[in-house]
Amino acid sequence: MANAITNATYQQLEGMLAERIDPARIITQEAKRLAYGTDASFYRLVPKIVLRLKSLDEVIFAIQCCRELGIHFTFRAAGTSLSGQAVSDSVLITLTDDWRGHQIIEDGNKIILQPGVIGADANKYLAPFQRKIGPDPASINTCKIGGIAANNASGMCCGTAQNSYRTVDSMKIVFSDGTLLDTASSESIDAFKTTRPELLQGIQSLCQETADNAALTERIRHKYRLKNTTGYALNALVDYQDPIEVLEHLIIGSEGTLGFIAEITYNTVVEHAHKASALLVFADIEEASKAVTTLSKTPVAAVELMDGRAMRSVADKPGMPAFIQSLDLEAAALLVESHACSQSGLDGQCEQIMDALADYTIIESVPFTSNPATVASLWGIRKGMFPAVGAVREVGTTVIIEDVAFPVENLANGVRDLQALFDKYQYSEAIIFGHALEGNLHFVFTQGFESQSEIERYGGFMDDVADLVAVKYQGSLKAEHGTGRNMAPYVELEWGKDGYALMQKIKVLFDPEGLLNPGVIINDNPHSHIENLKPMPAADELVDRCIECGFCEPVCPSRTLTLSPRQRIVLYRELQRRRAAGEKVEATELEKIFEYQGLDTCAATGLCADRCPVGINTGDLVKQLRTAKYQKFTPIAKWTADHFSTTTAIARTGLKANQLVVKALGGNCIGKVTNGMRNLTKGATPQWIPELPQANSQDLKDLTAYQPQQVKKVVYMPSCASRNMGQQADATDQRPLTEVTLSLLDKAGYEVIIPDLLKDQCCGMPYDSKGMNNIAKTKAQQLEDALWQASQQGKHPILMDTSPCAKRSIEQFSQPLDIYEPTGFVSKFLLSHLAISPVEETVMLHITCSSRRMGLEGDMLKLAEQCATDVVVPEHIQCCGWAGDKGFTTPELNAAAVHPLKAQVPDNCQRGFSNSRTCEIGLSHHSGVPYQSILYLVDEVSSAVK
Numbered sequence: 051m052a053n054a055i056t057n058a059t060y061q062q063l064e065g066m067l068a069e070r071i072d073p074a075r076i077i078t079q080e081a082k083r084l085a086y087g088t089d090a091s092f093y094r095l096v097p098k099i100v101l102r103l104k105s106l107d108e109v110i111f112a113i114q115c116c117r118e119l120g121i122h123f124t125f126r127a128a129g130t131s132l133s134g135q136a137v138s139d140s141v142l143i144t145l146t147d148d149w150r151g152h153q154i155i156e157d158g159n160k161i162i163l164q165p166g167v168i169g170a171d172a173n174k175y176l177a178p179f180q181r182k183i184g185p186d187p188a189s190i191n192t193c194k195i196g197g198i199a200a201n202n203a204s205g206m207c208c209g210t211a212q213n214s215y216r217t218v219d220s221m222k223i224v225f226s227d228g229t230l231l232d233t234a235s236s237e238s239i240d241a242f243k244t245t246r247p248e249l250l251q252g253i254q255s256l257c258q259e260t261a262d263n264a265a266l267t268e269r270i271r272h273k274y275r276l277k278n279t280t281g282y283a284l285n286a287l288v289d290y291q292d293p294i295e296v297l298e299h300l301i302i303g304s305e306g307t308l309g310f311i312a313e314i315t316y317n318t319v320v321e322h323a324h325k326a327s328a329l330l331v332f333a334d335i336e337e338a339s340k341a342v343t344t345l346s347k348t349p350v351a352a353v354e355l356m357d358g359r360a361m362r363s364v365a366d367k368p369g370m371p372a373f374i375q376s377l378d379l380e381a382a383a384l385l386v387e388s389h390a391c392s393q394s395g396l397d398g399q400c401e402q403i404m405d406a407l408a409d410y411t412i413i414e415s416v417p418f419t420s421n422p423a424t425v426a427s428l429w430g431i432r433k434g435m436f437p438a439v440g441a442v443r444e445v446g447t448t449v450i451i452e453d454v455a456f457p458v459e460n461l462a463n464g465v466r467d468l469q470a471l472f473d474k475y476q477y478s479e480a481i482i483f484g485h486a487l488e489g490n491l492h493f494v495f496t497q498g499f500e501s502q503s504e505i506e507r508y509g510g511f512m513d514d515v516a517d518l519v520a521v522k523y524q525g526s527l528k529a530e531h532g533t534g535r536n537m538a539p540y541v542e543l544e545w546g547k548d549g550y551a552l553m554q555k556i557k558v559l560f561d562p563e564g565l566l567n568p569g570v571i572i573n574d575n576p577h578s579h580i581e582n583l584k585p586m587p588a589a590d591e592l593v594d595r596c597i598e599c600g601f602c603e604p605v606c607p608s609r610t611l612t613l614s615p616r617q618r619i620v621l622y623r624e625l626q627r628r629r630a631a632g633e634k635v636e637a638t639e640l641e642k643i644f645e646y647q648g649l650d651t652c653a654a655t656g657l658c659a660d661r662c663p664v665g666i667n668t669g670d671l672v673k674q675l676r677t678a679k680y681q682k683f684t685p686i687a688k689w690t691a692d693h694f695s696t697t698t699a700i701a702r703t704g705l706k707a708n709q710l711v712v713k714a715l716g717g718n719c720i721g722k723v724t725n726g727m728r729n730l731t732k733g734a735t736p737q738w739i740p741e742l743p744q745a746n747s748q749d750l751k752d753l754t755a756y757q758p759q760q761v762k763k764v765v766y767m768p769s770c771a772s773r774n775m776g777q778q779a780d781a782t783d784q785r786p787l788t789e790v791t792l793s794l795l796d797k798a799g800y801e802v803i804i805p806d807l808l809k810d811q812c813c814g815m816p817y818d819s820k821g822m823n824n825i826a827k828t829k830a831q832q833l834e835d836a837l838w839q840a841s842q843q844g845k846h847p848i849l850m851d852t853s854p855c856a857k858r859s860i861e862q863f864s865q866p867l868d869i870y871e872p873t874g875f876v877s878k879f880l881l882s883h884l885a886i887s888p889v890e891e892t893v894m895l896h897i898t899c900s901s902r903r904m905g906l907e908g909d910m911l912k913l914a915e916q917c918a919t920d921v922v923v924p925e926h927i928q929c930c931g932w933a934g935d936k937g938f939t940t941p942e943l944n945a946a947a948v949h950p951l952k953a954q955v956p957d958n959c960q961r962g963f964s965n966s967r968t969c970e971i972g973l974s975h976h977s978g979v980p981y982q983s984i985l986y987l988v989d990e991v992s993s994a995v996k
Contacts (some may be wrong), residue, residue, distance in 0.1 A: 057141070059119055060098045060455060061765065063141070066115045067101070075146070081643045083619035084624060085143065089129035089136040090599045092448045092499070094584035095533055097124075097142040103929035104306050104310050106147040106224070113310070114228040116141055120127040122565045125306040127165055127197035129600045130189045132451060133534025135201070135570045137582075143310075145196070147610060147926070154179070155315075160219055160689040162315045165196025168604060171925070173321070182319040184212030187530070188433070191661070192601045199314050201532040202279050202303030206432075207352045207387070209488055211275055212319050215302045217287075218829070222313035223301055225249075233298050234315060242294075252559040253293040253300075256552065260287040266548050273545075276455040277488045277529035279303050281541045281571060282553045305532050306567045308560040322389035323394040326349075327425045329371065330407070331361075331389045331414040339462035345979055346458070348406045349399040350877055354385040354432050355486035357465060361431075365480050369427045373414040381413070381614060382465075384486065385432050386647050388418070396420070396573050414498040421816040435483050436494055437663035440597050441481065443496035445588045449597045450497050450508075454519045455529035456489040464525070464991050467518050468493055475511040490529040499583040509580045520544040535582075536627075538573035589626040592671045593619045595664045602658035602668070607931035607947030612651040615658040615668035622671070649675055651943050653933035654819055655899040677821030684825075687817055691825050694770075695809035702774045705745035706770045708738075712779075735936035741974040743775035743967075746786040750804050753792055760801035764879070765840045766791060767833075769852040771967040772983075778971070782960075782979040783990070789969060794876075794989045798883040804831075805840040813855040814862070819934050830862040838865050849875045851983065853965045857900040872965045872985050873901065873910040881916075884992040892920040894962030896973050896981065899929035901965060914963065914984060917991045924954040932972040944972040951977050 067076050077086060077100035086100045103109050116123045126140035127145070149166025158179025163172055169190035173182045185198050193203065199221075204213045229246055232238035243250060251304035260267055264652035267288055274285040286299035318820035332338040335357060345353050347382030358379035365375045388403060390396035400418040416428060442451040455462035465482055468491070472480040484491035500502045519525045520543050527544050528537050543741040557564075557572045569578060588594055600616040608872050613621065621644050629638040654669030680687075690697040717740045727782055748769065772787040783790070795802050805811060811833045814826035837848055837859075847868045848857040856871035863869070870878070897907050897916045914921045930945025932936075955962075955977050962981040964970050970981040 053733055055119075055121055059121065059704065061111045062189065063115055063119050063121055064099060066118075067099075067112060070111050071101070071103065071108055075104070077102065079643070081621055081640055081647070084492070085613055085620050085647075087142055088584075088598055088617065088620045089126070089131055089134075090597070091132050091134040091137065091534065091536070092450060092497075092584050093134040093137050093582050095137040095582055097138045098140055100142045100144065102144050102146050103144040106222075106230075108312060110224055110228045110230065112141075112143060113224060113226065117227060117563065117565060120563065122568050123309055124567045124570075125200070126194050127194035127200070127467055128168070128189075128603070130193045131197060131201060131534065132531045133528065133536040134305075135532050135534035135567065136197070138567070142702075148179055149196075150926075159318055160315055162313060163195045163317055164313055165194060165199075165311055167195045169195065169198055177321065179318075180321050180323065182321040183316050184208055184319050185214055185216040188829060189599075189601065192604055195314060196311055198479065199311050199444040201303065201304055202283070202530070204277060204323075204530045206354060206485055209275070209485070209723070214314075214316070215283060215299055217317045217319065218298065218302060219315040219317050221301060221311055223298075223316070223769075224310040224312055226563065227307065227565055230312070231297075231945075239294055244601045245793045249297070249559060250293040251613065252555075253296050256555060256559070257287045257291065257293075257296060259551065260284070260567070262550060264307075266546075266552070269546065270551060272524065273526065276512050276526050277485075277490045278455065278526040279530055279532050280380070280526055280528040280537060280544050280555050281533055284306075284545075284549065284552060287552075295633065300560075304533070305534065305556060305570050307570050307572070308566065310814065320391075320750070322391060324349075324390045324393050324422045325387060325417045325425070326400050326421070327385065327387045327397055327428050328400070328418040329383060329385055329431070330412050331373070331377065331381055332412055333411065334380045335382045335465045336462045337410065339465070339961060340484075341407060342461060343458060344406050344410075344456040345403065346487055348403045350386055350403060350487070351388075351389040352387040353486045355433065355461075355482075355484055355491070356385065356435065357469070357482040358381045360435050361483035361628060364431055364434045367430075367434055367438070369430060371414075371416055371427075371886060374431075377414070385428060386418075395776055421659065424991070431485065435481055436492075437665075439479055439481060439494045439496060440664045441595055443595070444498070445594045446500055446586055447496045447498040448584065448586050448810050449494060451494045451531075452491045453484070453490060453491055453513070453527040453529045453531045456488070456491065456519065456523050457525060457813060458936040460493075460525075461486065461489050462487070463505070464491065464519070464523055465520075465584065468515070471511060471514055471518065472863055474514070475507055477511070487932060488529070489525070498957060499585070504581055505580050506581070509577075512579060516540040516543055518641070519893045533571045534574065535569055535578050538569070538571055539577070539579050541571065541578045541741045566668055570976040581596055584987070585623075585627065587623055587627040587630070589619070589623045590671055590674070591946055593622065593668060596662075596666050599663060601661045601663060602666075604926075605657040605661055605928040607653045607655065607929040607933075608651045609945055610949065611942060611946035612647040615662075615666070618652065618668055619666075626931045638691055645679070648672065650940055653929055653931050653936065653943060653947070655933070657899050660903060673819065675821070676819075676948065677823070680820045680822060681821075684822060687820070687822050687825055691812070691817065691829055692813055696828075697826045698774050698809060700768055702745045702747065705743060705775065709744050710743055733939075735937075737941040739941075739971070741778045741971050741980075743778055743971065746772070746774055746776040746788065748786055748788055749809060750788055752790070753836070754802050754804055755799060756877070760799055761799045762799055762879075763803055763804045763846045764795060764875075765805065765837060765846050765848040766795065766854075767811070767837060767848055767850050768808075769850060769855045769967065772851050773808070775967055777982065778974055778980055781982060783982065783986050787851055787983050790985050791849070791985070794985055795849075796993065797989075797992060797994045798880040800879075803846065804838050807836060811836055811857045813850075815854060815858050816864075816934055818858070827862070830859065833859065834863045834865060837863075837867055841867060842867065847875065849877065851965075851985065852967055853898050853900040853904070853906075860904075871901065871904070871906070872983060873906050873913050874904075876985070876988055877909055877913055883995055884988075886916055886989055887993070887994050888917050888919055889987075889991055890919045892917045892922060892956050892959040893987065894928070894959055894979065894981070895923050895984075896962060896969065897922050897923060897962040898931060898966045898969055902928065910965070914987065917987045920955060922959065924951050926950050928970045930972050932966075932969045934968065945976065948976045955979055
């Protein structure tokens with residue numbers, strides 16, 4: 051349909067939208083449209099306009115503008131959908147972070163959520179009430195409530211009893227004409243009955259038509275014994291009589307084709323405090339499937355089935371049980387979990403489950419356990435299967451994950467028949483796993499779309515899968531991933547002519563102009579599933595394994611400013627494709643855009659790697675590409691590395707000069723002059739902010755020269771930042787971090803060893819972040835040599851007072867040195883020698899990205915809570931975006947990364963703490979309260995044990 055709309059019409063729409071929407075959130079630049087238009091599916095449509103809307107009024111206005119011009123539009127939440135339901139070649143409507151509102155009501159039994167809330171965040175809000183939302187999709191750490199409801203997502207424990215269809219309490223819905231309905235409000239319902247009587251009358255007619263068709267009614271009841279997201283929720287026409295309730299449940303799983311979910315209230319479910327898991331291996335799929343039937347009659351919360359190929363795919367991964375490597379391909383495993391309100395109840399349930407399986411031969415097992423490490427390892431098997439296939443695929447191919455449901459009594463036969471299709475179509479890497487209690491199987495395989503023969507192979511395979519599942523076994527072609535474009539050609543095959551005709555009537559009734567997400571669910575094109583396929587060209591081995599799932603996006607500090615890791619890879623792939631195709635003009639233009647969007651505004655923290663299913667660190671690619679960008683500065687950088695003490699002395703002199711000028715002229719004056727110069731130079735000069743630190747001129751060798759000898763010794767390696775930067779002018783404690791650290795170590799009875807040639811030492815991070823690898827490695831080696839000597843060849847622990855330096859050193863050093871950042875060192879070595887009297891105060895805590903990557907998030911929070919009665923860790927800030935010197939040179943990155951911070955600082959909070967001196971500058975600037983190292987807090991509340 052987009053092709054029928056002229057560019058002039060889209061330009062007219064852009065002008066209309068700009069009357070009430072900030073033009074900066076109306077995206078028309080080609081590169082951004084490509085990047086923002088990409089989702090997790092294997093389809094590629096590039097929208098003409100991408101909207102980033104911040105309010106309900108804006109959504110209604112955008113819908114009305116599109117309707118006036120006859121332009122179709124698609125809603126997008128997190129873009130983790132797999133079936134092509136969140137891409138558009140027209141107008142793509144996305145939401146800003148302003149849609150994160152939530153309200154807990156009825157003591158946690160209900161929760162009101164806006165569509166931009168991440169699923170895992172909803173559960174975090176409910177945790178104090180021992181409740182959670184029912185849906186538990188595998189993507190819950192990334193996917194958003196709007197997508198969860200619009201796709202009727204389920205998951206491993208959700209089943210069919212706790213999905214959105216079963217747990218929705220009420221909704222706010224915007225329809226294709228901009229009408230708003232709040233199903234929780236009798237006033238809104240009465241108004242809707244007046245403004246849209248034809249819609250409600252039409253729903254009543256469809257309910258009657260369904261009731262009059264006994265065969266169709268029975269078919270619907272049969273289909274929804276299983277997990278089923280193929281087509282519209284026809285069970286709404288059978289389960290409910292009130293047209294408002296029918297409407298509400300038809301919206302669930304409608305994939306944005308019937309309306310926009312502006313808010314949803316869920317009835318929550320119990321989050322049991324006690325859980326145990328077991329891994330049970332059977333000789334073949336038949337025996338495992340019989341066991342599933344037996345287990346369904348026991349108190350199990352989840353039963354995950356994994357075939358022999360799936361187990362083989364993770365056999366060599368760290369932490370796997372040793373017996374996995376010896377299993378043959380005939381073996382099948384069940385991962386079983388049970389939940390209870392008490393430990394005694396859980397123990398009884400686990401015993402009951404195993405007693406029920408007494409007649410089965412279990413060839414290998416990991417018995418029921420609640421040990422967190424073992425449980426994490428067991429579920430790591432299941433969660434590692436999708437990335438295991440993705441990690442070994444050929445460059446240029448994509449990973450496809452389909453999900454179907456068989457009647458449980460046909461589970462084994464269904465698995466065998468799927469495996470036969472894998473062999474027929476030569477998908478040798480394909481694996482099967484899934485939620486066995488519902489007969490819901492996922493199968494994962496790799497597929498290239500670069501040749502017609504490959505497309506035809508995939509098309510033939512899907513035809514056979516559809517016939518197998520929908521016809522032979524009367525199952526569901528889409529159990530939980532949604533119909534999208536991928537299964538739209540097969541909806542009629544599954545539901546029959548009368549069922550499909552009913553769905554067509556639903557679509558016309560809700561969306562008579564056909565403007566909402568056309569081509570999704572209802573699609574007359576029998577080839578829609580093999581058209582508009584996403585290219586996956588080779589770009590760089592660092593990112594070629596990316597499947598564009600978007601799991602990385604929530605933790606990226608630049609995602610609201612320019613691009614997320616997924617979007618960076620999308621643009622880089624396109625850039626490489628154009629270069630390979632010889633499209634020089636287009637490539638040059640894209641290169642200019644990518645330099646800022648992709649390189650300059652990436653913090654290169656590596657947080658994305660922790661969320662990525664295949665472990666891609668997009669920051670590594672960015673640093674590699676920066677090598678060429680900064681090559682001309684290499685001689686200067688090498689000089690600074692070779693003369694590091696001089697370089698830092700110059701920096702210290704600059705800080706002193708700033709102090710004097712500010713004192714003489716005032717902060718406002720110097721700010722106007724400095725930042726005015728930055729504007730004139732178009733960002734070539736650094737930003738000035740009032741929170742610039744004073745100079746630290748202390749000589750650590752002098753401070754430690756006369757300390758008494760102690761049994762306990764520590765090598766103290768202050769970062770170059772803390773050696774040279776003091777505190778900002780309004781900080782309560784004006785001591786430099788080096789002095790505070792020495793004070794704390796002295797209280798705990800430690801003798802401090804300072805490395806030789808301290809002023810010349812650096813971990814190499816400033817050079818590494820700019821891709822100057824050789825210089826960075828040289829500095830790291832110099833530091834390692836100095837610390838090796840200072841620690842007496844690793845005899846004494848080493849304290850680095852900033853977490854980024856500690857993390858980099860741990861990763862780079864080859865000698866067996868025990869290196870700690872502040873949290874780890876205090877917790878392990880100091881607390882037992884200190885008496886702690888916590889301050890009765892509310893403090894902010896920023897957990898740096900380096901601390902998160904070192905797994906210290908919980909430890910850092912625990913330490914802060916030992917020192918203060920109320921600790922606030924702000925939401926949605928995984929990295930501050932200061933990124934070394936980018937806080938000065940690209941301050942918009944820092945501003946975007948900590949945008950949610952100031953609103954979360956309580957009125958009674960006067961200060962914050964972290965463990966990176968440079969991060970603390972930006973945090974102070976954007977929060978309105980001074981941030982200092984957590985060592986200041988520990989030193990303040992501690993005294994030596996008598």
